[in-house]
């Protein structure tokens with residue numbers, strides 16, 4: 507979703523500071539004894555935190571991260587925005603796959619990472635969350651100030667008149683249009699609620715249109731090749747401006763829409779802490795990097811800071 511950047515991982519640090527990281531462990535107690543962990547706490551303590559979150563926050567909720575480590579590669583590329591706008595067949599393919607993948611997203615529940623961030627926000631330690639996720643799990647965990655950079659799958663918008671419909675309502679309409687269709691046939695799931703399906707099946711799928719004007723519908727999410735809406739970006743910058751430290755949680759920062767916050771933090775001298783599994787595009791800009799499962803690390807962080 508959003509724009510792909512051109513830069514690659516693994517650039518050397520240019521500021522001469524040593525970057526610390528350690529091997530992931532499932533035991534929070536080991537994490538809590540590590541030097542990187544102490545440095546992370548020292549960096550975050552007493553500073554207003556703004557969190558930038560990505561797919562890695564939701565993997566432990568059963569929503570796979572197709573960019574991160576240890577995940578299933580998608581057989582085909584995600585649909586591009588221009589293709590979606592220009593082709594009935596593409597929209598049919600999207601909705602057939604989305605119809606099938608939706609159940610998994612709809613039933614996902616927040617994990618310890620989401621709950622820890624919500625807890626830190628309630629305590630006034632975290633000012634808010636800028637997220638690349640479209641699953642609404644931060645809201646489900648109780649976070650209140652969440653800027654959804656890439657929108658939310660929970661909403662559907664009419665491309666002609668702008669009318670909104672909830673995805674749950676649309677799912678019911680799609681179900682009645684396709685009574686023969688089973689929602690459990692997907693062989694592979696992706697974090698945007700997409701799923702892999704056979705072409706002959708897709709040809710039989712009947713798509714739904716806007717209830718108001720019969721226009722074409724689109725999930726209210728930012729597709730690949732589509733820009734993040736300016737009001738959303740403005741809100742994200744307003745939140746970012748409150749940050750005394752930027753905490754990146756569960757994002758490889760491969761997408762520019764998220765990476766730009768890290769870049770600006772670096773430009774302004776705002777410290778950056780990264781908690782993630784696997785390398786990120788912001789590693790050479792980070793003051794501290796801790797490697798590990800967010801469902802373990804963020805609750806430990808919350809306990810230590812509160």
Ligand SMILES: [Zn+2]
Nearest residue numbers: 664667716719
């Ligand atoms: Zn409409």
